[in-house]
Amino acid sequence: MGKSRIIWSFIFIIVGIVFILSNYEAISWGWLKDWWKLWPLIFVAIGVVLLALGGREKKIEGEKK
Numbered sequence: 001m002g003k004s005r006i007i008w009s010f011i012f013i014i015v016g017i018v019f020i021l022s023n024y025e026a027i028s029w030g031w032l033k034d035w036w037k038l039w040p041l042i043f044v045a046i047g048v049v050l051l052a053l054g055g056r057e058k059k060i061e062g063e064k065k
Contacts, residue, residue, distance in 0.1 A: 003053065 021027045 007049075 018027070022029065
């Protein structure tokens, strides 16, 4: 299984858990307005993942030669 598939799986699991907790009123959506201000961190996280995977792919290609 690829890393992107694993990452997307965890994202869907977390989102599902948040919705379930919301349905049972264990959490409220008030926290979302505060967390939404941090949406640019998504781009930071994507950049970090791309850097990490990019270095790994070059290392693997070097070992194949």
